[in-house]
Amino acid sequence: MSSKTENHYNSKIADKVANDVLKSVNIGWSFKIWFAVLVVALGVCVYSYSIQLREGLGVTGLRDYVSWGLYIATFVFFVAASLIGMLISGVLGLIGYDWIKPIGRIAEIIAVAFAAIAGLVIVSDMGRPDRLPYVFMYGRFQSPILWDVTVVTTYFILSGLLYYVTLIPDLAIAKDKLEGRPKLLRKAYEIMSIRWIHSNEQYRMLYRIIRILLILIIPTAFAIHTVTSWLFAVTPRPGWDSTIFGPYFLSGAFVAGAAAVVIAMFFFRNSYKLQDYLTKSHFDKMGKLLVLVSIVYLYFNINEFLVPGYKLKKFDLIHLEALFAGKHAITFWFTQIAGLILPIILLMFKPFRKPLPMTIISVFVLVGAFLKRYLIVVPTQEHPYLPVQHVPEIFHVYFPTWNEIAITSGSLILVIMIITLLSKLFPVIPIWEVAHDMEKKAEKQKIENE
Amino acid sequence: MKIIITISIIILGFFYTQAQTExxxxxxxxxxxxxxxxxxxxxxxxxxxxxxxxxxxxxxxxxxxxxxxxxxxxxxxxxxxxxxxxxxxxxxxxxxxxxxxxxxxxxxxxxxxxxxxxxxxxSFNDDYVQKVAVEIPETAFGGKIDVLVNYMKDENKLQASFIGHKDDETQPIVGAEVHAFAKRKFGKLTLDQVRKTDDKGLVAFNLPDDLPGDSSGYVQLSLGLVNMELYGEINKDKSLAFGVPTYLPPLNEERAMWNVRMKAPIWLLITYHGALLTVFGIIFYILLQLRNIYLEGKKNEED
The missing domain is CATH 1.10.760.10 (Cytochrome c-like domain)
Incomplete structure (x- = not known):
């Protein structure tokens, strides 16, 4: 066969990229220590969960009135963070922005990790997790909860597929360059690269697969977070009864996800020595993207609070008072100011779009995004339409218990574990795409010089 | 001391006004x-x-x-x-x-x-001592009263006769007040108005022609004498087909969003399963393509 003409990895440039990127694909001491810390921390959380499993949900702060608390807020947050994979690879990739190529895989790792654990968070909110199969056996097609289970699973599968198929050429490149790595890993690379030989025919098929996945993942991602918002918006309760909850959640998801990607980029850039690939220009562009999505989110926030605030229906008033001036005021204004408005203003100035300041800002954005999910889930349930009466005092207010916090931390640790494992076992920068781009640029340079 | 008194007065006053507002x-x-x-x-x-x-x-x-x-x-x-x-x-x-x-x-x-x-x-009050109405009016009727109900379809009227039996004697109940009700979901609906029996013990009520009945038009009626002190509790229940036949299907009978899984709306089933089939069909196609990539590589290696 003569189709084996264009070798994306045979040039010097591709060699250099492969060597730089594969340097971090090894299991060194620092990784082992880091992972051991994660395992120990997870052990504590698993112990906490075993208590909850034995004693029931009574060990949480959840009671009759506030029955969705930290767990569901975390679930919404995880689903939100996972959407960035779609925005960066799907939307920006299809439009044809080449600068996202080195970031694309990081976004996919974040998408896969958060989507995988989001479902698990729901299980942690169940008093009887052994009844999980009932959702599939008896679930009603009319229930947004069933839709949510369906779309989250689908999105996880699609994100996993997208992560994997873009990895295939890299696996083929890397399988010969992994001297000194565990035998099992090399064998896994061998099998997972499904006899990739960089032939034009294979590239043609791969490009088609990627394009189909990118197109498919956009509506799926929209569906997953819109359906998640419907879990709330299909009820008539103040704070949830909103027609813009779908886009409100989506835009908020992009804010959280973009911030998560920036933080991940910062860590990979420094600990994996990837300054040549995750350049300052990438941070600059991610900063602009973060400003854009934050402004869209701010716009939805204004809609979400100004319109009910203008009408001030009796129960909306109670809800808004609790947020603006009541017991949730500090959290609320922190999320709006430190998590949204200040980042928008600061990131408009170039110096703040440098890696370190932007990472710090992104941490605030991400924390704000998490607290915002808490504010969406909890306060509404604290003031139901019917009066709260003849119940113990602790039913009136919700505050997460240590058990709950530990179990929630456990799910976050699992996310970090997945991100760590994926980024340690496989290249975090798509070697073939980046090498291909660099080759094109070099060729262009050469022509210009002549 | 003065302060305590002042406060007490204020508190008492507060409770007093509370009681007043009720x-x-x-x-x-x-x-x-x-x-x-x-x-x-x-x-x-x-x-x-x-x-x-x-x-x-x-x-x-x-x-x-x-x-x-x-x-x-x-x-x-x-x-x-x-x-x-x-x-x-x-x-x-x-x-x-x-x-x-x-x-x-x-x-x-x-x-x-x-x-x-x-x-x-x-029964929750230990101090309670019941007083019973002992006076029975002299005019009270001590015998048995038969009530016969007749529906006059042409005039859409209800006729009832009240005939008393006492010591082997039969006499119509004359001048007694009678009320008629139709049974509704909550309580009873008064039909026409309270009417008095004539000297034959007969009474007639005008019936409405738009009263919803059951699926066959039946309405549960109840007729009775108003004055219990005089006659005791005299009531007659009867089911008559003078209502408008009404069939209200139970809310869980047809396909609806609120119904059980087996009665989900068709459009929803089509949308849900259609979307699911499309997406997983495409995923299956992608897996086939991955297999093709594998076969392509294998073929090349063999060459």
């Missing part, structure tokens, strides 16, 4: 003096308890627990003085007429049932 429920004197025509027995208390659970508990709560719901004015617990200080007749009147959020039970409970509820309420 407004007193005034019962006419002759109504308040009304007494039960029979002596309350253990059976009456039991029957009253069942009626209480069915009709009263949802607002007044469990007796003695004070867990009545928050309404304005507050319903109150039936064991407390607030309710027990009423005379039997006053409670009877309040049950009958209702006020504010409390519905009128005049047509929901029969007079006997209302007295049974009162028997139940009094």
């Amino acid at each position: 407004g007193e429920w005034i019962v006419p004197e002759e109504e308040a003096a009304l007494l039960s025509p029979f002596e309350f027995t253990a059976d009456d208390v039991k029957a009253g308890e069942e009626l209480y659970l069915l009709n009263c508990k949802s607002c007044h709560g469990d007796p003695g627990k004070g867990n009545y719901i928050a309404l304005q004015p507050p319903p109150g617990d039936i064991t407390t003085d607030k309710i027990q200080h009423n005379s039997d007749g006053a409670i009877y009147h309040k049950l009958k007429t209702g006020r504010g959020p409390m519905p009128a039970f005049e047509n929901v409970l029969t007079p006997n049932q209302k007295w049974q509820v009162i028997a139940y309420i009094r």
Whole structure:
């Protein structure tokens, strides 16, 4: 066969990229220590969960009135963070922005990790997790909860597929360059690269697969977070009864996800020595993207609070008072100011779009995004339409218990574990795409010089 | 000391105004003096308890627990003085007429049932000594009364005859007030108006022609003599097909969003399964393509 003409990895440039990127694909001491810390921390959380499993949900702060608390807020947050994979690879990739190529895989790792654990968070909110199969056996097609289970699973599968198929050429490149790595890993690379030989025919098929996945993942991602918002918006309760909850959640998801990607980029850039690939220009562009999505989110926030605030229906008033001036005021204004408005203003100035300041800002954005999910889930349930009466005092207010916090931390640790494992076992920068781009640029340079 | 007195006065004043804002429920004197025509027995208390659970508990709560719901004015617990200080007749009147959020039970409970509820309420009051209405009017009819109901379809009228039997003698009940009701979901609907029997013991009611009946047009009717002191409790129930045939399917009969899984709307089933099939069909296609990539590589290696 003569189709084996264009070798994306045979040039010097591709060699250099492969060597730089594969340097971090090894299991060194620092990784082992880091992972051991994660395992120990997870052990504590698993112990906490075993208590909850034995004693029931009574060990949480959840009671009759506030029955969705930290767990569901975390679930919404995880689903939100996972959407960035779609925005960066799907939307920006299809439009044809080449600068996202080195970031694309990081976004996919974040998408896969958060989507995988989001479902698990729901299980942690169940008093009887052994009844999980009932959702599939008896679930009603009319229930947004069933839709949510369906779309989250689908999105996880699609994100996993997208992560994997873009990895295939890299696996083929890397399988010969992994001297000194565990035998099992090399064998896994061998099998997972499904006899990739960089032939034009294979590239043609791969490009088609990627394009189909990118197109498919956009509506799926929209569906997953819109359906998640419907879990709330299909009820008539103040704070949830909103027609813009779908886009409100989506835009908020992009804010959280973009911030998560920036933080991940910062860590990979420094600990994996990837300054040549995750350049300052990438941070600059991610900063602009973060400003854009934050402004869209701010716009939805204004809609979400100004319109009910203008009408001030009796129960909306109670809800808004609790947020603006009541017991949730500090959290609320922190999320709006430190998590949204200040980042928008600061990131408009170039110096703040440098890696370190932007990472710090992104941490605030991400924390704000998490607290915002808490504010969406909890306060509404604290003031139901019917009066709260003849119940113990602790039913009136919700505050997460240590058990709950530990179990929630456990799910976050699992996310970090997945991100760590994926980024340690496989290249975090798509070697073939980046090498291909660099080759094109070099060729262009050469022509210009002549 | 002065401060304590001042505060006490303020607090008392506060409670006083609280009591004022609730407004007193005034019962006419002759109504308040009304007494039960029979002596309350253990059976009456039991029957009253069942009626209480069915009709009263949802607002007044469990007796003695004070867990009545928050309404304005507050319903109150039936064991407390607030309710027990009423005379039997006053409670009877309040049950009958209702006020504010409390519905009128005049047509929901029969007079006997209302007295049974009162028997139940009094069973929580150890100090209560019942007084029974002992005076039976001289004109009272001591015999048995037969009621015959006849539907006159052409005129859409209801005719009833009240014939008394006493000591082998038969006489029409003349000049007695009769009321007619149709049974509805909550309580009874008064038909026409109270009418008096003529000298043959006959009475006729005009029936409405637009009253919803069951699927065959049947309406449950109840006729009775108003004056219980004179005649005792004389009632006659009858089912007549003078209503408009009405069939209201139960809300869970047709496919709907609120129904069980097997009765989900068709459009929803198509959308859900269609989307699922599309996406997983494409995923299957992608897996096939991955297999093709594998085969392509294998072929090349073999060459």
